[in-house]
Every structure is written in structure tokens, then in C-alpha cells.
Amino acid sequence: MNNIFHVDVNSAYLSWEAVYRLQMGEKKDLREIPSVVGGNEENRHGIVLAKSIPAKKYGIQTGETLFSARLKCPELEVVPPRYHIYMKCSQEMEELLKRYSPNVQFYSIDEMFIDYTNMEKKFGNAIDAAYTIKRQIKKELGFTVNVGVGPNKLLAKMASGLKKPDRVHTLFFDEIFEKMWPLPVNKLFMVGGRTAKKLDVLGIKTIGDLATEDISKLYKIFKSHGVLIHNYANGLENSKVRNEPMPIKGLGNSSTFSFDVCSEKEALMLLLSLTETVATRLRRGNFRAKVIKIHIKDKDFFTFSHQRKVVNPIQSTDAIYSVVKELFLEVWHKKPIRKMGVALGDIYTSDYEQITFWEEDDKTKRMLDKTVDNIRKRYGAKAVFRSCFLHSGIKPLEGGVIDNEDYPMVSSVL
DNA sequence: TCTGGGGTCCTAGGACCC
DNA sequence: TCTGGGGTCCTAGGACCC
Incomplete structure (x- = not known):
């Protein structure tokens, strides 16, 4: 019988924010009052990213607008997100979990699977171990988690979602009828x-x-x-707990702008900026891409996309941007734009041998991109940027939740 | 009134081939 | 007047996850 654990941080961003603030000497605990971590409303990012349990009692939900959350609870405390701190907490939790099994899957910033199968002789029976893990995280890291124990990842995940916070639940096959x-x-x-x-x-x-x-x-x-x-x-699911991250299938960056974009010139500049961000990430992973996509959300929230597959995989900012520009000019009908994104698909690894065959990016462009990437890596994202952004009011690198750092995301794949 | 960002996977429909 | 049937590839859109 397999024993899989799913560890789920209770109100992750909010708990982590609370723990950090207590460490910094703040007296009140965000977890004990109606509070949320929320985006910046001035930049039109005003949604609830995480909520405290007292906030939940007012009916506040993740993803709803801060405006609507305040209607439900006028005295709601809203704090901005600090992703660097959350990343750190997440990594610390991952390290702790690896004490109990070599096979830990980082599913998202606040959810991890542990394959505890055959670990009983080392750390005792599964349920005891689940309680130990929960206790240890609380003691060493200061936040609470739910641990779900089950015969597969699906049931472990369903178990961890049962009653919150700070609980261990099991969901074995003979408990499905009663609990699920x-x-x-x-x-x-x-x-x-x-x-x-x-x-x-x-x-x-x-x-x-x-x-x-x-x-x-x-x-x-x-x-x-x-x-x-x-x-x-019916509780049927049999995917493995994966140690290794899934190979990347595609990557993209998008941004909701603080104002509706109405001019072609401005839209193209923002697209160049988004292209810089995503192309830099592509090169950092030593990848090339064949599919270039853009997506647009207009002022009425109508979204549409346009994509093109090119013959040879490309990597340079210029080569990608020239496709992006074409795509944009083909679909935009002057309606004010709220949000845009650039995404790359059909990804290939870009090893040295192959490079000689890729004629799409010439050597000069490759060298330039490499130089710029290196400067940014050493001196920060703002150390060098295209002159067209100077005094434009537009960020040279649009998109991304953390500047110049990869942020792990989650997919719907277990 | 205000409504994020970054992923994966699936499907429908059209183009094209034999 | 009646007009195959697969197969593959591509694109757009939509579902899901956190």
C-alpha cells in the first residue's frame, strides 16, 4: 500500500506575511483579525490573494475584488504581497519535508506531496509521521499546515482540504464513502x-x-x-510523486496596465517590454521556441489571442518581437487595451551544435542578448535597457510577479 | 464597483495530404 | 445531382490548477 502525504499551508500568503511581521516585532497577528493579502488597486491589480480565517467568516473569497471584500467587511486589513518572503518560507518547508522522504514534489508554492511509502521503518507509521511533520513545521517555521494522508496523490490532496486549519486527515479507500x-x-x-x-x-x-x-x-x-x-x-488516480520539476512546455508573461492603452505606438512598446521579459527567461533556460503567441484583454474584458508557428526555433528578443509585432498588427482594431501577454510554446533546448543551424538569429544578436542578459544578472534588471523606454513611462521589462527572478507556478496536473 | 499572473491540457474546426 | 474518409497539423478558445 502506498502512503502519500499532501502538505497544504493554511492561508499561505497570509500566514507567511503574519509570521514575518511578528518576527519584525509587530504586535498584532494578521491571522487573528479579518485581513487579506491583496494586489495594488491603483495599478488595477486589486484582488484578494489570500484571506485570514476571520476574513473568511465574512464570506470573503480568494480572487474577489478588494472593493467587494471591503463591502463585506469595512474594517478589513489589506496588506500588499511580498513574494520573496513567501518563496523563502516555501523553500524552508520543502527542506524540512525532505527529512522524511527523499521523494518530495513541489506542487506549488504552498503545496507539496511526500511519498512516504516504505518510510515507516525509519520514521514510524504514516499517521504519526503526518502529525510530527505538522507539529515540526509549526514549531520551527511558525505557520500551520494541513496534512492529508492517502493511498494516492488525489486522495491525499482531497484529505488535506477537509477541515482547516492545523489538521491531519486520512482518506483511504474505505473512507471515501463517508468522508468524500x-x-x-x-x-x-x-x-x-x-x-x-x-x-x-x-x-x-x-x-x-x-x-x-x-x-x-x-x-x-x-x-x-x-x-x-x-x-x-471514485478515488482513482495513480500518478507518481515527482522529484524533478516537469519539463517546461511553454512560458509567458502578461501584464494588466494601470491605464487602458489606446495608441499603437504605446502598445508596441509594451509588447517589446513583455517580449524582453519572456525572451530573457527563455534564454536563461537555454531554450528556443517555435510558437509565438500574444493575447489581449480589451477594456470590456473581452479576450482574444493570436499565434504563429515559425519554421526555425528562435531565441533572440528581436526575432521574437518581429513576430509579436506582426501578430499584433493583424488583430488589433483600435479598441482600448487593458492587458496584454506574450507567450512562447513548442520549446526546444538550445545546445551548441544546433545553434549553427539556426539562421534566424544572427550571431551579433545572440552576442548582444547574451551581454544584456549577463549585465542584468550581475547588476539587476534595470542596469541596462533599450533607449526607446527612456522617459517613456513604460517599464523596460513588463510582466512577472518578482523582478528578475523565477517564480514557481502550478498547473492542473498532479 | 472592480475584476492578477503563470502554467497545462483538451476540443473544435479548417487546411492539407493521400 | 451529388459530392469518400482517414490522418496530421495548425489555430483559437476554454477548462482547470494555485
């Missing part, structure tokens, strides 16, 4: 708002309803996703 099936169907991993709504129309309200529904009926409506969630509702 009565839950509303949207609590199931991979059943989001859209699917839950469609299921509701079909009379499927709980995870149990979904688990016992006819699979061919689900397939007809939801295709492969229907089969997936039916399996999940």
Missing part, C-alpha cells in the same frame, strides 16, 4: 465552476452523485474530462 462523497461536487479536484454548474443541471450535486453516475453519459457531455472526474470521484 457527501461533499459538494465542486470540492473535487478538477471540477471547477463551469463543470459544477453543468453537473448541477444534470442533478449531480455531490461527489457521490458523480461517482455513481453512468460514465458513458458523462463521456457524451464532458468527453475525456468526464471520465477523469468520474475516476477522481
Whole structure:
């Protein structure tokens, strides 16, 4: 029998912010008052990123606007995010977990899987170990977690989500009926708002309803996703706890601007800036890309995208930007823009042998990009930038939550 | 009233090939 | 008047995760 743990930091950003502030000598604990970590409203990033449990009691939800959160609780304390601190806390937790098993999967900044299978002889039975881990994180790092214990990653994750905070829960196969099936169907991993709504129309309200529904009926409506969630509702999932990060399939950067962009000149400058950011990340990973995409959200929140596959994989800022510019001019019809993004797909590793065949980027451009990348690495992102950004009011490197640093994200893949 | 950013995967529809 | 059927590749859009 496999024993998988899922460790989930309770209200991660908010807990970490609270711990840091207490360490800095602040008297009040954000976790004990209605509070949220939230984006900057002036820059139109005003949403709730994390909430305290007292804030949750007012019905405040992650992702909702700070405006709406304040309507629910006028005395709400709002603090800005500090991603560097959260990264540090996350890394410390990962190090701690590695004491208990060599096989720890960094699933997201605040969620990790541990494969505890066959570790019993070293650290005792699984449930005791889960409690020890929870206690140790609280004692050494100052924040609380939920630990879910189960026979696979899906059930471990569902277990950690049961009752919060500071709890250990198990979800073995013989507990599914009692602990998981009565839950509303949207609590199931991979059943989001859209699917839950469609299921509701079909009379499927709980995870149990979904688990016992006819699979061919689900397939007809939801295709492969229907089969997936039916399996999940029955606790069936068998992916490995992965030590190594998943190979990168694509990367992108986007930005919501503090004002609606109306001129072509300004839009192109912002796209160049976004291209710089994403191309720098591409080169840092020693990659090249064949698919170049842009996406645009206009002032009415209507979003659309445009992409092109090029024959030879490219890497230089200039080569990527020339495609980005083409794409933009092909789709933009002068409607004011709220947000834009540049993304790269169809990624290849760029080893030395191959480079001689890539004629797309000439040698001069490669050298220039490399030089600029190195200067930025040594002296910071602002040390050198294109002169067109001077006095333009536009940042030379748009996008990204942390300047000049990779920030680990999460996908819907276990 | 205000509504982030960065990922992965899937599907539909059209182009194109034999 | 009636007009194949696969297969692959590409693009746009939408679902999900945190």
C-alpha cells in the first residue's frame, strides 16, 4: 500500500506575511483579525490573494475584488504581497519535508506531496509521521499546515482540504464513502465552476452523485474530462510523486496596465517590454521556441489571442518581437487595451551544435542578448535597457510577479 | 464597483495530404 | 445531382490548477 502525504499551508500568503511581521516585532497577528493579502488597486491589480480565517467568516473569497471584500467587511486589513518572503518560507518547508522522504514534489508554492511509502521503518507509521511533520513545521517555521494522508496523490490532496486549519486527515479507500462523497461536487479536484454548474443541471450535486453516475453519459457531455472526474470521484488516480520539476512546455508573461492603452505606438512598446521579459527567461533556460503567441484583454474584458508557428526555433528578443509585432498588427482594431501577454510554446533546448543551424538569429544578436542578459544578472534588471523606454513611462521589462527572478507556478496536473 | 499572473491540457474546426 | 474518409497539423478558445 502506498502512503502519500499532501502538505497544504493554511492561508499561505497570509500566514507567511503574519509570521514575518511578528518576527519584525509587530504586535498584532494578521491571522487573528479579518485581513487579506491583496494586489495594488491603483495599478488595477486589486484582488484578494489570500484571506485570514476571520476574513473568511465574512464570506470573503480568494480572487474577489478588494472593493467587494471591503463591502463585506469595512474594517478589513489589506496588506500588499511580498513574494520573496513567501518563496523563502516555501523553500524552508520543502527542506524540512525532505527529512522524511527523499521523494518530495513541489506542487506549488504552498503545496507539496511526500511519498512516504516504505518510510515507516525509519520514521514510524504514516499517521504519526503526518502529525510530527505538522507539529515540526509549526514549531520551527511558525505557520500551520494541513496534512492529508492517502493511498494516492488525489486522495491525499482531497484529505488535506477537509477541515482547516492545523489538521491531519486520512482518506483511504474505505473512507471515501463517508468522508468524500457527501461533499459538494465542486470540492473535487478538477471540477471547477463551469463543470459544477453543468453537473448541477444534470442533478449531480455531490461527489457521490458523480461517482455513481453512468460514465458513458458523462463521456457524451464532458468527453475525456468526464471520465477523469468520474475516476477522481471514485478515488482513482495513480500518478507518481515527482522529484524533478516537469519539463517546461511553454512560458509567458502578461501584464494588466494601470491605464487602458489606446495608441499603437504605446502598445508596441509594451509588447517589446513583455517580449524582453519572456525572451530573457527563455534564454536563461537555454531554450528556443517555435510558437509565438500574444493575447489581449480589451477594456470590456473581452479576450482574444493570436499565434504563429515559425519554421526555425528562435531565441533572440528581436526575432521574437518581429513576430509579436506582426501578430499584433493583424488583430488589433483600435479598441482600448487593458492587458496584454506574450507567450512562447513548442520549446526546444538550445545546445551548441544546433545553434549553427539556426539562421534566424544572427550571431551579433545572440552576442548582444547574451551581454544584456549577463549585465542584468550581475547588476539587476534595470542596469541596462533599450533607449526607446527612456522617459517613456513604460517599464523596460513588463510582466512577472518578482523582478528578475523565477517564480514557481502550478498547473492542473498532479 | 472592480475584476492578477503563470502554467497545462483538451476540443473544435479548417487546411492539407493521400 | 451529388459530392469518400482517414490522418496530421495548425489555430483559437476554454477548462482547470494555485
